[in-house]
Amino acid sequence: MAGEASARGDIVELALPARPDVVSVARLVVGALVAADPLFDEERSADVRLAVSEACTNAIQAQMACATNGSGEPIVLRCTVAEGHLELAVSDHGSGFDPGKLTPHPEVTDPARLDFEGGLGIPLIRLLSDHVEFHVTATGTTVEMTFEPRTEGEDVVLVATTG
Amino acid sequence: MLEVGGEIDVATAPRLREQLIALVNDQRYQIVVDLEAVDFIDSTGLGVLIGALKRVRTHDGDLALVCTEPRILKVFEITGLLSVFAVHPSVDAAVSA
Numbered sequence: 001m002a003g004e005a006s007a008r009g010d011i012v013e014l015a016l017p018a019r020p021d022v023v024s025v026a027r028l029v030v031g032a033l034v035a036a037d038p039l040f041d042e043e044r045s046a047d048v049r050l051a052v053s054e055a056c057t058n059a060i061q062a063q064m065a066c067a068t069n070g071s072g073e074p075i076v077l078r079c080t081v082a083e084g085h086l087e088l089a090v091s092d093h094g095s096g097f098d099p100g101k102l103t104p105h106p107e108v109t110d111p112a113r114l115d116f117e118g119g120l121g122i123p124l125i126r127l128l129s130d131h132v133e134f135h136v137t138a139t140g141t142t143v144e145m146t147f148e149p150r151t152e153g154e155d156v157v158l159v160a161t162t163g
Numbered sequence: 164m165l166e167v168g169g170e171i172d173v174a175t176a177p178r179l180r181e182q183l184i185a186l187v188n189d190q191r192y193q194i195v196v197d198l199e200a201v202d203f204i205d206s207t208g209l210g211v212l213i214g215a216l217k218r219v220r221t222h223d224g225d226l227a228l229v230c231t232e233p234r235i236l237k238v239f240e241i242t243g244l245l246s247v248f249a250v251h252p253s254v255d256a257a258v259s260a
Binding site: 020021023024027043046049050053054057060061107118120121123124127128 | 170172173174203205206207209210234237238241242243
């Protein structure tokens with residue numbers, strides 16, 4: 001783990017082998033970073049851990065599916081703890097995807113939705129983060145997420161759509 | 164009846180999927196999955212439960228969940244899956260439903 005201080009805040013960068021068992025490590029690291037910030041309560045911390053789990057899962061699967069430029073390369077989790085918010089970036093060396101061109105699945109309440117076991121990860125990231133950007137190139141994808149604390153009494157009720 | 168504990172993610176979900184498939188292969192189509200000991204679930208875990216629900220429904224069965232932990236319930240709520248799964252506060256409630 002490489003740590004450095006910068007004008008933007010404290011940065012923790014973690015290169016993780018592209019294996020399913022490292023996703024829990026990513027959650028632990030991010031959970032510990034969030035726990036150090038009193039602005040983030042336990043519920044918001046759970047949101048951040050879930051979002052990073054989704055992003056790392058996607059990165060690992062993208063890289064494992066891409067034997068040509070992905071094999072052996074780690075995925076990189078970069079956490080920037082800035083004033084009042086947390087930035088997380090997850091990068092892979094997979095072949096990339098276009099988040100705008102994901103085939104929409106039926107709504108979860110549609111019986112046909114049961115035909116799709118996947119497709120909930122990116123909607124969850126969009127719901128849980130305050131801002132998300134997908135940077136896709138031929139040599140990999142970086143997902144950048146920003147999280148802000150929830151203020152007292154702010155009750156955000158959102159429902160994911162898979163479209 | 165299947166008790167699940169710990170974290171359900173891309174590393175552990177395949178084991179859950181295998182166990183659920185084994186139950187269906189055993190012609191057990193009324194399944195209760197007890198999530199009370201689960202600390203974490205993400206979309207990979209949800210996908211396994213969705214897949215199992217589909218399998219039992221093709222045999223006119225059902226898959227019910229037991230869950231009272233707010234953090235886990237929230238994941239089902241925000242994904243809209245609370246309207247897909249029957250979620251009960253206890254195993255007794257799930258079995259008698």
